[in-house]
Amino acid sequence: MTTWGESHGPAIGAVIDGCPPGIPLCEADIQPFLDRRRPGQSRHVSPRQEADRVRILSGTFEDDRTDGPVTTGAPISLQIDNTDVRSKDYDAIRDTWRPGHADFTYDAKYGFRDYRGGGRSSARETALRVATGAIARRVLGNEINIRAALVQLGPHKIDRSKWNWNEVDANPFFCPDKDSVAIWENELDQIRKDGSSTGAIVEVVADGLPAGWGAPVYGKLDAEIAGAVMSIPAVKGVEIGAGFESAAMRGEDAADEMRAGPDGPVFLSNSNGGVLGGISTGQSLVVRFAVKPTSSIRIPRRTLNRDFDETTIETRGRHDPCVGIRAVPVGEAMIAFVLADQFLRHRGQIG
Amino acid sequence: MTTWGESHGPAIGAVIDGCPPGIPLCEADIQPFLDRRRPGQSRHVSPRQEADRVRILSGTFEDDRTDGPVTTGAPISLQIDNTDVRSKDYDAIRDTWRPGHADFTYDAKYGFRDYRGGGRSSARETALRVATGAIARRVLGNEINIRAALVQLGPHKIDRSKWNWNEVDANPFFCPDKDSVAIWENELDQIRKDGSSTGAIVEVVADGLPAGWGAPVYGKLDAEIAGAVMSIPAVKGVEIGAGFESAAMRGEDAADEMRAGPDGPVFLSNSNGGVLGGISTGQSLVVRFAVKPTSSIRIPRRTLNRDFDETTIETRGRHDPCVGIRAVPVGEAMIAFVLADQFLRHRGQIG
């Protein structure tokens, strides 16, 4: 996958190469995933109104002998036009570095930066990750089910005993615990009122994975997941299975025991989150990641301008009070993408 | 870096390509780092006695005009002979999958496995990561200082207010808090007595990094760190800066403010751990990772053999009760390696 584009340019896009041929794929297969990530859908996310309509510009083919459009095996080009661009919003910050953003680091690296909408550092590029994830799901097939949920918003964790996947799309937070929804609503209402923001933790679960995907030292499944997830903007931590809890565990609790099941091994626990030695065990793959609070807040923060003068900044504009919410479909997509890539490489080596 | 070898073969090795020419490098530059990782140095780590003598087989050159051996720019081949191989130790487990190990997943992937010493899944390969890390430090130069410490052993966290880097090499745990040493000794003595094991958390800090290394979407510094660290055997989680704590933070606390200093920006906090938008800020790079408890324990665990019969296994042999201890130099090495690689690519793009 290669992505391109800035949020204030005419469009953003992605190119996906190496997709197997003959896979049914049209824009309607991708759009629903984009719609889940799209801003403007509740008062708890950015009010920006991006239609986020994806177009497939290459790599699929349809004639009277195919049952709808299918992939050809050639590079798939996806494109999303930028429709709600407001350049004025960013004039104030062209010379001032917003704390928590990549403004200073871009200037430090490149000598200048495209400040319009954050340029390349805009999280708008995650729309393409989501679109690519939809294609990855088609490559993986229906046996593999990749879902995610928000398991913590600010200081409020869900009650895991109340986890219900059906709730996830029934509230604006992708929250699997019905009883946490009201608490989170109150929290976010207060945060918006304060002009602040908050962090969150996302959990992604992939079911239906066969045992054997991954590799021992290079191409480890867990290493590629960690790299892919940490590359999502604002992510500051990633863990698999028991993750950081592993540190306090004893060996007899952390090493998942096995019994014989009707279709192969049955594990009695999943502290390893479905990966051992960089290779999938056939259990559920369980990944969690932490998303920091949105850096664009109305509360004044101390900073510098490009002349190294001390100043303060209040970031106005149409920002999410908790970017972790919209990171849920992005997390799913990154796991789908890594798994599809691992699947094709596994098939290459093993046949 | 490419590594090869199994712990029961004649040797293990690594090949490092792309190293700049003219860098002083001899075996004595690498050996001290290997010695820190070597087993058999206290009762708290594996009693195995691997000399872990590294040899440089290619890529350096010395004559009467060079001041000792220097890199030539050609691939550097490192090799470490395996000297303390006891194949008998592993006969018991050739047909039985050890819980928490890669035994089952290797069989699932490859159809069989090299069970001697864990084959390719043996953590012995981390010796090569450490050796490569020593070369990466030479590439980075003396301005950049990469250090690590154990900050949690089992349930016992250090008191961060007592952090003293000088303590780290004064105890067998790489513990920076003098007062935690006795507590950890007691914990590990009990664990060994129980035939069990425990997990740990390692923190790596890199100082002296310039601002500007990394890239926006591909080659993000934090993403490459996450991938590299998660590829270390037994690692289940990685975080940067405030990491998972970010989830509960407010935006005004997480976005590190800036003031003018004599040599550029001074940050008033480091919640982002020295990385913003995938690019270094010039602050200390702060990475933590969780290591699960050693899976090889004497306590009997339920498992299967290769015929899918239910059985139990007690793993004897010479194992570390806490592999997290020896993961400290490995963590340093992986950060050094990622930084050296980023440095060279940064220089390529920016000049």
Added chain:
Amino acid sequence: MTTWGESHGPAIGAVIDGCPPGIPLCEADIQPFLDRRRPGQSRHVSPRQEADRVRILSGTFEDDRTDGPVTTGAPISLQIDNTDVRSKDYDAIRDTWRPGHADFTYDAKYGFRDYRGGGRSSARETALRVATGAIARRVLGNEINIRAALVQLGPHKIDRSKWNWNEVDANPFFCPDKDSVAIWENELDQIRKDGSSTGAIVEVVADGLPAGWGAPVYGKLDAEIAGAVMSIPAVKGVEIGAGFESAAMRGEDAADEMRAGPDGPVFLSNSNGGVLGGISTGQSLVVRFAVKPTSSIRIPRRTLNRDFDETTIETRGRHDPCVGIRAVPVGEAMIAFVLADQFLRHRGQIG
């Protein structure tokens, strides 16, 4: 560089990542190179009328402090709309394999193919190579001058003693020998009348290259040139310096002698074409490649259809009688691209 698109889709495009920041770049820097490759400019090339207007969709930035648009260091997305698509032209060949084309091999690989305009196998993708080459020239700077010419059309070689670079753009063949132009015109007029086609040889010369770019075994300059040039559609051979003539040479003639010049070594000959041991010598880089005759001809050829029935085919449509002509700017572009890439990697390793 990643390219995408089929000649019968809405557009074709390319994404170039890793470009240094701050390089002046606008569409007018690219368009002249595309115009040289464009069809429809003389009776000797395809009469298709593609405007081939390139648009830059990302990766550049302009404000009142930059002197026009400059690269930002982020991925550059180029796009060219397809404006002269005639699907009818290809209906006849949807079930029949055209000899010399990739029709059969695509079906053999993918199980089916996008037959509209050749799909991914259309040489229309070379427009993107040319556009990317224009960017590569900006990266390389004005010191390096990359030019190409047609040195053989069908059986007719130029007289090298009459080589004049100024002639190259003064005739429709990129021919550097004024006296060959009439001969080639007659040849091509006859070929078109016969409904046939012919091959050609292109020579690319890059001047101003410093000594030292390339690498010993991986990333050899000559190996990357060979791979890049052979990837141009219809190319069947590539040689550097004396190339295939080297086989009949003696060592004393092939090993270019050196004398001292005012700015370093002066070579007394250039049998090695500016590359020794995979690294540039600082001489002119000289590359030649052979382009086979256009496979689409009006003369009936024996072939099979997708049901393996024997049949014949006459390929009508708007084809070039000698694709080697339009391969001239493509060859320049590929050399520019390889050199820019080598330059950045050289700077990474050596500084």
Added chain:
Amino acid sequence: MTTWGESHGPAIGAVIDGCPPGIPLCEADIQPFLDRRRPGQSRHVSPRQEADRVRILSGTFEDDRTDGPVTTGAPISLQIDNTDVRSKDYDAIRDTWRPGHADFTYDAKYGFRDYRGGGRSSARETALRVATGAIARRVLGNEINIRAALVQLGPHKIDRSKWNWNEVDANPFFCPDKDSVAIWENELDQIRKDGSSTGAIVEVVADGLPAGWGAPVYGKLDAEIAGAVMSIPAVKGVEIGAGFESAAMRGEDAADEMRAGPDGPVFLSNSNGGVLGGISTGQSLVVRFAVKPTSSIRIPRRTLNRDFDETTIETRGRHDPCVGIRAVPVGEAMIAFVLADQFLRHRGQIG
């Protein structure tokens, strides 16, 4: 494949990753190919006596349930000790650049060079290409037969009508035309007497290849072949099928016609050498490459030393009068390697 080592170090080696598991492989499978390339086997090649004994240090496994050693899927490490090192031979050239060699270019790139035996630029690394090629053949299986022959030595081409594969290993030149052997012997005897050297052309033919390997733009089979073959030391040109002859051909002759055969298409000619659009046709793959004359000759040549003083050099030592001879097994190996790599990637994408 990663290779390392210099001809005057203790050893040279290669690491091959991604090999499928379960493939029978032992040193005796590799050695015969090395023996074909080894120097010292006739008066027509270098009298150096390298035993070239290959050792497999990792990546294979044997127990009482395997039928001999098999690959495990982990990296295979190959090593060949350097046994006939004579450093004295090279003292004369430590400060003087040998024309035709990489001496000057290495100094230009790296600032100095390992002059012992040519360092990294020594063609001794081709032993590892041959060894890796032997493994690639095992990956490809017995259906695919890769053979090569010398088709031109100096100015003397073979008579292709007399081609007999059985002759190739019956003479010291890998010559398939019995009647050329005496001519070539006379030629080489004269060349040795003159203290000179000569070039050659090698032809590699791979039979049994299925249709469908390769890819349209990236990973083109012919492009990867060109890159791999041009990376062989002293190679100056590579062509596929009719190659440079294509330039003078008409379209009706160059586009290979097809008829129906019992097992699929039968091509009536092979001007395209088994590749169309970057993908294999199922015909014989036919590749030719030109090898320049050995640069190390006894005839004095004008050159410079490192202080840019003009001087002359006569290269003594134990050199091949025609390195093209020993390039025959190297060419086979590179084709085997590219094909094995393409096979695994094809299987990954297509299944």
